[in-house]
Amino acid sequence: MSYILDTNVVIDYIQGNFPDKEATFIENLLFSDIPNISVITEIEVLCWKHANEEDVEQYKKFIENSKIMELCNSVKLKTIEIRRNHKIKLPDALIAATAFVYDLELITRNTKDFENIAGLKTKNPWD
Secondary structure, three states: OOEEEOHHHHHHHHHOOOOHHHHHHHHHHHHHOOOEEEHHHHHHHHOOOOOOHHHHHHHHHHHHOOEEEOOOHHHHHHHHHHHHHOOOOHHHHHHHHHHHHOOOEEEOOOHHHOOOOOOOOEEOOOO
Protein backbone atom coordinates (compact mmCIF):
# COMPACT_ATOMS: atom_id res chain seq x y z
CA MET A 1 0.00 0.00 0.00
CA SER A 2 1.27 3.41 -0.89
CA TYR A 3 1.10 6.17 1.67
CA ILE A 4 0.84 9.92 2.18
CA LEU A 5 2.56 11.68 5.07
CA ASP A 6 0.66 14.12 7.25
CA THR A 7 2.31 17.42 8.13
CA ASN A 8 3.03 16.36 11.71
CA VAL A 9 4.94 13.30 10.55
CA VAL A 10 7.12 15.32 8.16
CA ILE A 11 7.95 17.86 10.87
CA ASP A 12 8.56 15.21 13.55
CA TYR A 13 10.80 13.22 11.21
CA ILE A 14 12.92 16.16 10.11
CA GLN A 15 13.14 17.49 13.68
CA GLY A 16 14.31 14.06 14.87
CA ASN A 17 11.37 13.72 17.28
CA PHE A 18 10.72 10.02 16.63
CA PRO A 19 12.16 7.38 18.96
CA ASP A 20 14.41 4.83 17.20
CA LYS A 21 11.69 2.27 16.41
CA GLU A 22 9.32 4.86 14.94
CA ALA A 23 12.14 6.63 13.06
CA THR A 24 13.09 3.28 11.51
CA PHE A 25 9.47 2.75 10.41
CA ILE A 26 9.41 6.17 8.69
CA GLU A 27 12.86 5.67 7.13
CA ASN A 28 11.75 2.30 5.73
CA LEU A 29 8.77 4.04 4.12
CA LEU A 30 10.97 6.79 2.70
CA PHE A 31 13.52 4.34 1.31
CA SER A 32 10.87 2.10 -0.25
CA ASP A 33 9.24 4.83 -2.34
CA ILE A 34 9.21 8.55 -3.05
CA PRO A 35 7.21 10.15 -0.22
CA ASN A 36 3.76 11.44 -1.13
CA ILE A 37 2.64 14.64 0.53
CA SER A 38 -0.34 16.88 -0.03
CA VAL A 39 0.16 20.38 -1.36
CA ILE A 40 -1.39 21.38 1.99
CA THR A 41 1.47 19.66 3.84
CA GLU A 42 3.95 21.48 1.63
CA ILE A 43 2.36 24.81 2.57
CA GLU A 44 2.03 23.97 6.27
CA VAL A 45 5.62 22.75 6.58
CA LEU A 46 7.08 25.81 4.86
CA CYS A 47 4.95 28.13 7.02
CA TRP A 48 5.55 26.34 10.33
CA LYS A 49 6.01 29.10 12.88
CA HIS A 50 8.60 27.22 14.97
CA ALA A 51 10.98 26.64 12.06
CA ASN A 52 14.29 28.44 11.88
CA GLU A 53 16.22 29.02 8.64
CA GLU A 54 18.05 25.69 8.91
CA ASP A 55 14.73 23.87 9.42
CA VAL A 56 13.22 25.57 6.37
CA GLU A 57 16.18 24.44 4.24
CA GLN A 58 15.70 20.84 5.45
CA TYR A 59 11.96 21.06 4.72
CA LYS A 60 12.67 22.37 1.22
CA LYS A 61 15.04 19.46 0.53
CA PHE A 62 12.46 16.98 1.80
CA ILE A 63 9.76 18.54 -0.39
CA GLU A 64 12.04 18.53 -3.45
CA ASN A 65 12.40 14.77 -3.00
CA SER A 66 8.67 14.18 -2.50
CA LYS A 67 5.74 13.76 -4.83
CA ILE A 68 3.38 16.67 -4.20
CA MET A 69 -0.25 15.64 -4.55
CA GLU A 70 -1.85 18.74 -6.04
CA LEU A 71 -5.41 19.88 -5.52
CA CYS A 72 -7.54 18.37 -8.28
CA ASN A 73 -11.31 18.43 -8.75
CA SER A 74 -11.82 14.96 -7.22
CA VAL A 75 -9.94 16.03 -4.08
CA LYS A 76 -11.97 19.24 -3.87
CA LEU A 77 -15.24 17.34 -4.11
CA LYS A 78 -14.14 14.76 -1.52
CA THR A 79 -13.01 17.58 0.80
CA ILE A 80 -16.46 19.14 0.57
CA GLU A 81 -18.06 15.80 1.39
CA ILE A 82 -15.75 15.26 4.36
CA ARG A 83 -16.30 18.77 5.73
CA ARG A 84 -20.08 18.44 5.40
CA ASN A 85 -20.11 15.14 7.29
CA HIS A 86 -17.36 15.58 9.88
CA LYS A 87 -16.13 18.20 12.27
CA ILE A 88 -12.61 18.51 10.87
CA LYS A 89 -10.31 21.41 10.02
CA LEU A 90 -10.03 22.33 6.36
CA PRO A 91 -6.32 21.40 6.02
CA ASP A 92 -6.98 18.00 7.61
CA ALA A 93 -10.00 17.48 5.36
CA LEU A 94 -7.89 18.27 2.29
CA ILE A 95 -5.16 15.86 3.35
CA ALA A 96 -7.73 13.15 4.13
CA ALA A 97 -9.48 13.71 0.80
CA THR A 98 -6.17 13.43 -1.04
CA ALA A 99 -5.42 10.15 0.72
CA PHE A 100 -8.90 8.86 0.00
CA VAL A 101 -8.99 9.85 -3.69
CA TYR A 102 -5.58 8.33 -4.43
CA ASP A 103 -6.15 5.26 -2.21
CA LEU A 104 -3.18 6.10 0.01
CA GLU A 105 -2.69 5.18 3.65
CA LEU A 106 -2.43 8.37 5.72
CA ILE A 107 0.56 8.26 8.08
CA THR A 108 -0.27 10.62 10.96
CA ARG A 109 0.08 10.88 14.70
CA ASN A 110 -3.40 12.45 14.83
CA THR A 111 -5.43 9.41 13.84
CA LYS A 112 -8.30 10.52 16.10
CA ASP A 113 -8.84 13.52 13.82
CA PHE A 114 -9.61 11.12 10.99
CA GLU A 115 -11.17 8.10 12.71
CA ASN A 116 -14.78 8.72 11.64
CA ILE A 117 -14.05 9.03 7.93
CA ALA A 118 -15.27 5.73 6.51
CA GLY A 119 -12.86 4.08 4.11
CA LEU A 120 -9.87 6.23 5.04
CA LYS A 121 -6.83 4.15 5.96
CA THR A 122 -4.60 5.65 8.66
CA LYS A 123 -1.53 4.56 10.57
CA ASN A 124 0.06 6.21 13.58
CA PRO A 125 3.82 5.60 13.52
CA TRP A 126 3.89 6.20 17.28
CA ASP A 127 1.66 3.13 17.91
